Amino acid sequence: MASKKWGGRESINARAYWKPLLPRPCCRCGRPVVPRPWLHADGWHPDHWPVSREDGGTQTWPAHAECNLSAGGRRGAEITNSARKRRQGMSGV
Numbered sequence: 774m775a776s777k778k779w780g781g782r783e784s785i786n787a788r789a790y791w792k793p794l795l796p797r798p799c800c801r802c803g804r805p806v807v808p809r810p811w812l813h814a815d816g817w818h819p820d821h822w823p824v825s826r827e828d829g830g831t832q833t834w835p836a837h838a839e840c841n842l843s844a845g846g847r848r849g850a851e852i853t854n855s856a857r858k859r860r861q862g863m864s865g866v
């Protein structure tokens with residue numbers, strides 16, 4: 774629960790800004806970001822783009838949750854798990 778982390782109000786503001794503008798091409802993979810209400814956080818995140826937050830970027834752009842998380846390199850297990858789930862579920866592509 775570190776206070777300096779991206780998230781909280783900043784993230785909520787970015788989500789509120791982007792939500793009515795979806796779908797938009799994902800800044801990571803280029804495929805459209807469409808809200809997926811059955812997923813956590815609708816399956817998308819406001820990502821820092823074109824400048825990463827680590828490099829001082831403040832602009833955001835929508836990204837798929839899985840793209841955003843894999844780009845961040847954190848929470849690798851979660852990615853692996855969801856990739857595995859996708860492979861098993863293989864529907865609707």
Ligand SMILES: [Zn+2]
Binds near residue numbers: 799
């Ligand atoms: Zn993507």
